[in-house]
Amino acid sequence: MTNLPAHHSNDVDDCAFRSFLDRVADKWSLLLIVTLENAPKQRRRFSELKKSVPGISQRMLTTTLRNLERDGLLVRHFFPEIPPRVEYELTTLGKNLMCPIGELVQWIRQNWTTITNARNEFDKNNMAKSTGVKEC
């Protein structure tokens, strides 16, 4: 998601909405938020997060955490020990965000079979024209 063209005609809030989604609506951000929310005491160390979110690279873990911190959704507690220890924790804002996210998850859960059925139907009618979508 890049910048808007200057002449766009949509709602002013589009900017906020899109800018926010740009940050949060990706694989790793959401997984990290959910993982932190489910964590005991809602805190997790860097290495714990790496284990809890398999497949994430160290680079993406740091950059995603940094971005979430930048948005005020989590705080980074740094303990200057050797070896260093860092704990990540959702802020009130971050926990707060889980409400609408939860609503969305609920909606998807309720409608997921409808959607997959629609996809199958569509794919059948369009005779396996590749859509670039993989099952997981």
Add this chain to the structure above:
Amino acid sequence: MTNLPAHHSNDVDDCAFRSFLDRVADKWSLLLIVTLENAPKQRRRFSELKKSVPGISQRMLTTTLRNLERDGLLVRHFFPEIPPRVEYELTTLGKNLMCPIGELVQWIRQNWTTITNARNEFDKNNMAKSTGVKEC
């Protein structure tokens, strides 16, 4: 957003959630859904959509519409006239989706200044280390 590694340890619904967001949580999909929802009679022609969502390329418009259709979020009404006429319309499912999306929009609207303040604060403290984020 790509596939999950086979060994992931998270909730089963992660797949649905991520797969769905993968499809819907991008710039063009959301803008098209909102545009269709705001349209009179909730219908729009291809060319109208192109005007209503400035900046979208023809290619992205078609592929995004195709994907939304595949998910059963909208229907494509094709009139075999010359020149051809096509109208896109949100399905019940698509309109339905606007509820949780609306909640999220509400949340962002309410917390947007908090977030931008957090960003500014963070950027100030981190002395303009580039985060790759542009204002819009």
Add this chain to the structure above:
DNA sequence: TCACTTAGTTACCTTGAGGGAACCTATGAC
């Protein structure tokens, strides 16, 4: 002296998303 620890940073490289422009279809108007 060496290996090992955590939480990163940096450099390098690959892949795919997406932009731009040309092309396509059939018909009616000029």
Add this chain to the structure above:
DNA sequence: GTCATAGGTTCCCTCAAGGTAACTAAGTGA
């Protein structure tokens, strides 16, 4: 004959997201 029209499709090319691997700090234990 050729232009325009609506709704696409196709090709090419770029740029940036993100993966991998190597490097770092500073202390501890063998």
